Amino acid sequence: MSKSGMMRREERIGYLFIAPFLIMFAVFKLYPMIYGFIVSFWDRNSEMKLMDTTFVGFDNYISVLTNHSFWEAFGHSIVFSVIYIAFLMVFGFILAVILNRNFMGRTAVRTCFYIPYVTNMIAVGIVFKYLLNPSRGPVNAIFRMFGADGPRWFSSPTLALPTAAIVAAWAALAFHIITCLAALQDIPQDVYEVAEIEGATFMQKIRYIVLPFLTPTLFMLLTITLINSFRNYTAIVGLTGGGPGTSSKVVSLLIYDDAFNFMKFSIASAEGVIFTLFIIIVNRIFTKARSVWESR
Amino acid sequence: MGKPLKKKDIVFTVVMWILAILMIYPFIMMVAISFRPSGQAYMSLFAPGILYTLRNYKEVLFHPNFFDWYRNTIVTVAVTIIIRLCITIMAAYAFSRLRFRGKAAILAFLVATMMVPGETTMVPRYLYFQQIHILNTLWSIVLPEASEVFYLILLTEFFSSIPGDFTEAASIDGAGHGTVLTRIFIPLSGPAIATTILFSFINIWNNFLDPYLFINRISMQLITPALQFFQEQGGANMPVQMAGSSLALIPVIILFVFTQKYFVQGVASAGIKG
Structure with missing residues (x-):
């Protein structure tokens, strides 16, 4: 067989080989994304119009962008993401550094983490609603031991959203710890030995050895966490249900409510498209910031 | 660093163990309360006079749909993993070993779609699945889950790390790509396939949003979203909720403890590639 014939055969x-995957992907993943875009230009915004396909231009987008509750939910999503990302980046790194040291039972301790x-x-939500119950939960029992009443956690309009973000981040810690640990193990041992001889302190080692070595890993974690922080529907539903009132209602909950409680499918689709953008x-x-930083 | 055991090291070890127990304290409480009568739900872990009972588990297990939920979850997990493995292994082989036009572009496009969270596409997915009549069936979970780009990347990366000599030797012997894949790649990919199975199991078992959206019939529901039925039914009955949660979490935790090695490998390799 000629060389180009071989090539063509390989190509076929x-x-x-990729066809089954691509077909499943196109039918069940990609098409719904495109369909959402289409629905957002229709007028399926009441129970009477569930089959409606009238083109209404940017009407849904205008009504979303001029709606106060969208911006409120948008703000909540950003607050959730910022707290979630900050908690994971900081504690994931710190815990990895300390779990990298040798001590008795390290493997079992890591498993617990x-x-x-x-x-x-x-399930986590069920347990944390118990633990953080303002009047009867064990966490506030500690506050009471010191004579304080303790925060109202999920029933407080100001604390519900941050608390939910931290609990969600706590549950996701393992990914950061494992990734940072893998990167820490790639630091050549002799670098530490040199630092030891030079008399570097623990903090100096972190500052001048660990952080520079881990920067690419941390950037990558930041990108992944950023995207994951928007997958927050289950966490919010499990922990606060969006309340009290609408004080922890994020965009994903708004989309759900608008579609499935108020039958505004086109409005909800437009919200989805805007948030995806x-x-x-x-x-x-x-990504830009990362490449600028790396090519410094 | 064979230094003698210092006081500092002992303190460090103790602190680490305390942190570890704090990490799993919520789950310890969950299991502990699941054995208590409802009146004692809020007593502390070792409070004197605590009674233990199996009544909560009885209530959960005797829920008319409990075994439906468990069965549905196991069937969904098993069927998804089989389809996912078949189509993903084939595609990963092609992406890592075969040359064809548009390969890099297709892969880049697939990776880019990972940015879109399921949250923002729930409405069109619901409307579309309604149109193709898969709502209220397990297919509404299985079919969309089958093609996950994450696992394609995981397996493609693993296949790429298999040395070329293996395949060249086989090609000279006249083996086709199907043979090379089934006789060489799959047997060599045990760890990557184990990681895929493990991650799939955990993710599908814990999936809430999709079954919550697409399945409205109580007997067709999966275990994680079904936990809400215990919350609605007895808002005050904390121990029953804890028993339900325990039964939903324990299979995953046990599986995880025994397969941690593959889990750590999977996360580390997924992480490092970025």
């Missing part, structure tokens, strides 16, 4: 086999990652936020833009900015 290549397409054949990973377990929350494999649990689901509905927002995520893509933020992600672009991060």
